[in-house]
Structure formats: C-alpha cells, structure tokens
Amino acid sequence: TVRIRCEGLAGKDDGFYIRRCIEIAKKAIGCTSPNPMVGCVIVKDGTVVGEGFHPKAGQPHAEVFALRDAGDLAENATAYVSLEPCNHYGRTPPCTEALIKAKVKRVVVGMVDPNPIVASKGVDRLRESGIDVTVGVEEEMCKRLNEAYIHHMLTRNPFLTMRYSLSTNGQILNHLGEGAKESGGYYSQLVQEYDGIILSSASLNGKSYFPSSQEPQAKQPLQIILAKALNSPLQLPFLTAEAASQAIIFTEMNTVVDTDVSRQGIETVVLDKLDLSTILDYCGRRGLCSVLLDLQGSVENFEDILEDSLERGLLQKVVMEVLPFWVGSEDSSILPLKMLQKVIPLKKLRSRILKETVLVEGYF
Ligand code: AOF
Numbered sequence: 001t002v003r004i005r006c007e008g009l010a011g012k013d014d015g016f017y018i019r020r021c022i023e024i025a026k027k028a029i030g031c032t033s034p035n036p037m038v039g040c041v042i043v044k045d046g047t048v049v050g051e052g053f054h055p056k057a058g059q060p061h062a063e064v065f066a067l068r069d070a071g072d073l074a075e076n077a078t079a080y081v082s083l084e085p086c087n088h089y090g091r092t093p094p095c096t097e098a099l100i101k102a103k104v105k106r107v108v109v110g111m112v113d114p115n116p117i118v119a120s121k122g123v124d125r126l127r128e129s130g131i132d133v134t135v136g137v138e139e140e141m142c143k144r145l146n147e148a149y150i151h152h153m154l155t156r157n158p159f160l161t162m163r164y165s166l167s168t169n170g171q172i173l174n175h176l177g178e179g180a181k182e183s184g185g186y187y188s189q190l191v192q193e194y195d196g197i198i199l200s201s202a203s204l205n206g207k208s209y210f211p212s213s214q215e216p217q218a219k220q221p222l223q224i225i226l227a228k229a230l231n232s233p234l235q236l237p238f239l240t241a242e243a244a245s246q247a248i249i250f251t252e253m254n255t256v257v258d259t260d261v262s263r264q265g266i267e268t269v270v271l272d273k274l275d276l277s278t279i280l281d282y283c284g285r286r287g288l289c290s291v292l293l294d295l296q297g298s299v300e301n302f303e304d305i306l307e308d309s310l311e312r313g314l315l316q317k318v319v320m321e322v323l324p325f326w327v328g329s330e331d332s333s334i335l336p337l338k339m340l341q342k343v344i345p346l347k348k349l350r351s352r353i354l355k356e357t358v359l360v361e362g363y364f
C-alpha cells in the first residue's frame with residue numbers, strides 16, 4: 001500500500017476522500033455486475049491507512065478489503081465509502097458489522113444504497129452503534145458511477161444507452177472515429193462497461209463485431225443479436241463455440257436460422273415481433289443490468305425502435321461521436337426547431353475531444 005499523507009485535509013475535505021473512493025472503485029469497471037462498483041478509504045490523522053474496492057460479485061466488499069489493509073490502524077479512524085455499507089447477509093456478510101468490529105469512529109458515505117434490502121438500514125445500524133455518520137458527499141459522482149446498478153435495482157430493467165456516430169452535418173454513420181476501437185480507445189472502454197450489446201444481424205455481415213486489437217482478457221458483453229425476418233438463413237460464422245456462449249439471438253417467427261447457429265447451441269428467443277421493450281424485459285430478467293444499443297452498422301427499424309424506446313422511457317443515455325467531416329446526402333434540409341413534432345432535451349451533458357472527434361453524452 002502506498003500511504004498518502006494529506007496534512008490538513010482530514011475531516012475537512014470529505015469530498016477529496018470520496019473522490020478517491022470513486023477512483024479506486026473504477027478499477028473494477030465492467031466486472032462487478034449485478035453488484036455496484038464501490039471503493040473504500042480508511043483515514044487516520046490525515047493519513048490514508050487502508051484502501052479497497054469491490055472486485056466482483058461473490059467476492060468481499062470494498063470495506064472488507066480496506067479494513068484488512070488498515071489492520072489495527074482502523075481503530076478510531078474515519079472510513080470513507082462511495083456507497084452505503086450493507087447491513088445484510090448476501091453472498092457476503094454485512095459490512096456494517098465489520099466496521100463496528102474494527103472500531104472506526106466515523107463513516108462518510110457517498111450515497112445511500114438503493115437496494116431495498118439496504119436502503120438506509122446500513123446507516124441506521126452504524127449510528128445505533130455510536131458511530132458518527134455523514135451521508136451524501138459527492139453524491140452526484142457516486143450516482144453516475146453506478147447509474148446502471150441504480151436503474152436496474154429500481155426498475156429491474158437494464159440501463160439502456162444508445163451509441164452512434166454523426167457526421168458534422170448530422171448524418172448517422174456506420175463509422176467510428178480514429179482510435180475508437182483500439183484498446184484504451186473510448187469505444188473499447190465503453191463496450192466493457194455494459195453487460196450486453198445489441199447488434200443487428202444485418203450489421204454483422206458475417207464479421208466478428210469486436211476489434212481484434214482488444215486485449216483477450218478484457219470483458220466482453222453478451223452479444224444481443226437482433227435477427228429480423230431474413231431471406232437467407234442467418235449465418236454467424238465468427239461465433240466460435242466460446243463466443244456462442246456469450247451470445248443471444250432474438251428472432252421473429254419466420255426467421256430462418258442457419259443450422260450451424262442452432263448446432264452451436266446459441267440461446268435463441270423467438271418473438272412475434274422484435275420489440276425493444278420485450279427484449280429488454282427478457283435481458284433484465286436474465287440478469288443484465290446494462291445494455292448498449294449500438295447503431296454502428298444500423299440496427300434495422302432503428303427509427304421505430306428509437307421512437308418506441310423514447311415513448312416508453314426505455315432509453316436512459318446517449319453517447320454520440322461527432323466526426324470531423326461533412327457527408328453528401330439526399331436529405332439536406334434544415335428544419336426549424338418549432339416545426340419538429342417532438343423535441344426531447346438531453347440533461348447533464350458532457351463532452352470530450354478525442355483525437356479528431358468530439359464525444360458527447362447526455363441523459364433523458
Ligand atoms: C457494500 N460494499 O463493496 C458492495 C455493496 O451478495 P453480496 O453480499 O455481494 O451483496 C450484494 C449487495 O450488497 C448489492 O446488491 C448492494 O446492495 C451491496 N453492495 N455494499 O457495502 C460493497 N458491493
């Protein structure tokens with residue numbers, strides 16, 4: 001452990017340590033679902049004496065690792081946790097008891113856990129035992145860290161993000177910006193944050209979807225393949241036996257599925273109609289907390305899907321990449337805002353400039 005001395009910050013800058021909790025929680029990006037990402041820092045006399053994060057569901061929670069790291073120094077120390085400590089026996093025992101046993105003096109909590117089994121009971125338990133508890137420090141940042149976990153916990157539906165690329169003149173393109181798919185590029189990072197990614201069979205064209213440069217150990221989301229009624233059998237030659245276990249196909253009644261696909265034993269769901277709400281409902285029940293709808297290579301019926309998902313509130317977030325070029329198109333009309341039937345504003349906008357493209361994200 002690297003011991004960081006931050007004179008004068010202890011007790012005064014709770015935000016500093018909660019931000020540190022968030023930073024270390026992110027070491028487990030894409031690995032904790034259905035659990036949240038959580039970081040914990042133990043501070044004594046202005047010195048960080050222990051740190052930990054939750055690495056994976058089934059493994060100990062952040063507090064347990066941080067307390068182990070701090071050892072006896074946890075006594076009379078302040079524990080910072082980005083999420084309320086749990087007070088229940090799940091796959092692991094309650095963190096509240098571990099904190100009480102370690103005799104910490106104060107606990108600073110980033111946000112209350114929306115899990116109904118916890119929901120402030122962890123905070124109550126700590127206070128009952130005489131520990132001084134502060135709740136809601138850098139709350140917005142903590143919520144953003146676990147936006148998918150929170151949404152899934154409250155609705156049982158996966159958190160749905162739509163991603164696409166735009167030309168400077170507003171055309172949706174089947175194209176990603178330079179470096180986006182490289183390891184460390186925004187796209188390969190984004191993909192890893194999601195439990196599932198929706199692709200259309202047409203966009204696949206028999207090609208593997210994932211970039212070959214992606215590190216083999218990197219987590220890959222479940223590939224959710226939407227195969228609309230096809231004239232020729234659906235063929236997915238790139239789906240090796242290993243990849244097939246990480247794929248699920250949604251088809252319509254009259255879709256012909258290639259025997260190779262059926263032989264590989266890919267989970268196949270036949271619906272009357274490829275309807276996003278049914279698909280998401282299935283994914284939620286199957287334990288996916290987050291799904292990325294990627295318009296790269298155009299999902300069939302995307303206009304319908306979009307309309308549908310907005311109307312029913314299925315879409316939570318948009319990530320768009322604006323590419324630095326103008327493309328020729330037939331429809332180049334400029335519409336006055338008041339002529340549009342629906343204008344749905346995006347909230348909490350954020351943007352970044354990456355190489356030659358601009359990345360914009362926002363929430364519905
Ligand atoms: C914490 N610290 O690091 C995490 C928490 O099955 P379990 O035992 O892993 O419990 C999972 C639940 O615990 C999860 O749904 C969420 O409410 C909470 N996660 N709590 O105190 C942590 N990961």
Ligand code: ZN
Nearest residue numbers: 061085086095
């Ligand atoms: Zn816990």
